[in-house]
Amino acid sequence: MEQALLCPRFEKGMQIVSKRWAGLIIFQLLKGTQRFSEIEAALPSISGRLLSERLKDLEQEGIVRREVFPETPVRIEYSLTDKGMALEPVFAEITKWSQAWVEPVARTPR
Amino acid sequence: MEQALLCPRFEKGMQIVSKRWAGLIIFQLLKGTQRFSEIEAALPSISGRLLSERLKDLEQEGIVRREVFPETPVRIEYSLTDKGMALEPVFAEITKWSQAWVEPVARTPR
DNA sequence: TATAGTTGGTTACGAAAAGTAATTATTAAT
């Protein structure tokens, strides 16, 4: 039998942020408004299919805003909402941790 | 060939932390040393198979420490290493964000 | 008219990962 030992909000937050690619997409958009192809080029190996899917997910969650400019060819801009921008400190902490602990210079484990 | 436009350490850090269940397991272990069954009971719906797999991954990454006590029955304790403990601020920020921006949602029962 | 180029996708399908449930391994005392 299970108990709700974790805060449901926290659990939902983790669910959103830790979905594959979602974090990197948000991190990339923290640099500013970008078009589909810019995000695609910036991220290491995400495919168009997944990028499209995740942007839709994140728009649904109110984290990403999508604006269509009916020019030729069509221009579509993605940016973060306030809710998305508010994630900046999370990524700042992940950055700090990564600098300190990932691929460190021969730190003796154990 | 692809360009490394993201800091490789950050990318690796994201990879570790955002792997499914990994975040919640670490968050749970931040509360203190726990046994397999305790973690299993605390997390909403992770299966034994995945918990075992993730704990091994995290041990491999130097984030989780596994100690075997040859008693009867055998007792195995999981705890965070310094590297794992250092993730506390990350989760603190996710907690803050979740409190501020995630509306309370009822957890779907199993 | 047609055809090529540009952006932002979608579709189809095989591969990989996760979910489920049953089974096995690890312990020391009996």
Add this chain to the structure above:
DNA sequence: ATTAATAATTACTTTTCGTAACCAACTATA
């Protein structure tokens, strides 16, 4: 060898991901 209480693995199904090809809308050019 048997027992009891975890911890971990195996076998199998379902879901998600990765790759590559294709589509829609638009227009500049031939």
